[in-house]
Amino acid sequence: MLCERCQQRPASVHVTRIINGEKTELYLCQECARDMQPQLNFSIPKFLAGLFDYEPGPGIKTQTIVEHCRECGMSYEQFQQTGRLGCPACYHYLAGRLEPLIRRIQGSSQHRGKVPRRAGGNLRVRREIEKLRAQLQQLVEQEEFEKAAQVRDRIRELENSLGEQGGGQ
Structure with missing residues (x-):
């Protein structure tokens, strides 16, 4: 994709601006992004500060x-x-x-790490069960019992699949 400003160099910077609720996106090359930095009103040091x-x-x-x-x-x-x-x-x-x-x-102060695709099948299933239990709790609190029943059934399916595989990691 070419830079939307100069139409000459490849775009390597993606800028999203939201002004008065209206979202605009720009794809710029490094040079055009550097030239537009004062207009974009963004700097890494200010962000970190x-x-x-x-x-x-x-x-x-x-x-x-x-x-x-x-x-x-x-x-x-x-x-x-x-x-x-x-x-x-x-x-x-x-x-x-x-x-x-x-x-x-x-978003959290607890490191969760990534799960390897091949070796982390059971761990991935356990994490999905964790997420579904939290979702189930939220649905029950919101009194959306039909959706909660679907989530409960999905949790049971996943737990049964873990039991068939021996439940180990």
Whole structure:
């Protein structure tokens, strides 16, 4: 696909703008994207600074905040400036400040990993059962019992297939 602006170079940047609820998409080459950056009003440093400045709102529980790592001495403020932690122990000592940030960026603070296609069949089925149980709970709360019954039946099918395969990983 060619750049929509210059029509000469291959497009390698996808820009989505939403203005007053109207979505427009642009496919640009590197040079045109660089030229349009002031118009796009986006920069990576500003984006990261916005994430680092995140403070959890009232009612959100966080762990006790430790101001620096006891192994390497790095403070959270130093992390904000560099975007890098000083040592593996920083995750433990700065967890109170890092966990909300990680949750905000990744959607969860718990690593789930990817499941290999060939070897991870049972694990994939177990995760699908987990998702379906959460969906079932939500449907019951919303009193959508017909859909809930379908989800319940699907859970039973998956559990039976696990039982036939021995249930191991």
